[in-house]
Amino acid sequence: MSLLEISDLHVHYRRRTGRLHALRGVDLSIGAGETVGVIGETGSGKSTLARAVLGLLPVSRGRIVIDGEDVTRFNQRQWRSFRRRGVVQYVFQDPLRSLDPDLTIEESLTEPLRLQGRRDSPNHLLERVRLDESLLTRLPAELSGGQRQRVAVARALAAEPRLILLDEPVSALDSANRVRVLELLKELRDAGTALLFISHDLGSVAGIADRIAVLHQGELVEDGPTRQVVTEPRHDYTKLLISSVPTLRKVVPA
């Protein structure tokens, strides 16, 4: 059974000028321990997909099943109780959105542990993302962007999730920090956590994803094993994305 099963997903936004059909019949599944990269240009619907899966947007049609639970029509109370189970966690592009600016790093990391009924210190979480304990007393604003993103990953790990949604997790980072966070994500993948890695940058995703799905104007136009998508893309839009990253074949595992 899939850990995440999205079928025929449609999402609309209401705008002053009318309704926008942002996702048009998306089918996507992620198995336990699998890493799936979703790529697409700006406005293709990537963040909409992540937000719908997290219950932050209403679904017009289709079904979202997470770990056997149909969450499509959950109300807020059901979402709160489902989130507490900690099956799925998220990391956004801007870690300041995942971290409360008024809480120290220690408080930010202790909160999800308490929600899981745990009384232990958050030091082991910092260790997993290779940050020094001396950062515990700082506020998010007192960290570098790369350190903040690693704290956001540490916070997501507190609930020992089986699936982490990552929406452009390395886009705001400089290249050294990007490499560090990607290494960290590979370790999570290797430890068996399923990842849904959303990015406009095929180069970041290709080195880590088992499968790549391509979103184009709200439709999933391609979905296949990473090597196959990179070497034998079927859709013209995928071909275009691939031709824009000349070094791609080097980062794709054989």
Ligand SMILES: Nc1ncnc2c1ncn2[C@@H]1O[C@H](COP(=O)(O)OP(=O)(O)OP(=O)(O)O)[C@@H](O)[C@H]1O
């Ligand atoms: N809250 C909203 N209200 C109305 N339209 C929205 C809203 N959020 C997104 N959209 C529109 O929905 C479409 C998909 O947006 P989405 O943010 O999912 O794209 P994206 O692929 O994540 O883009 P980016 O890479 O720039 O973050 C776009 O046309 C966008 O303008």
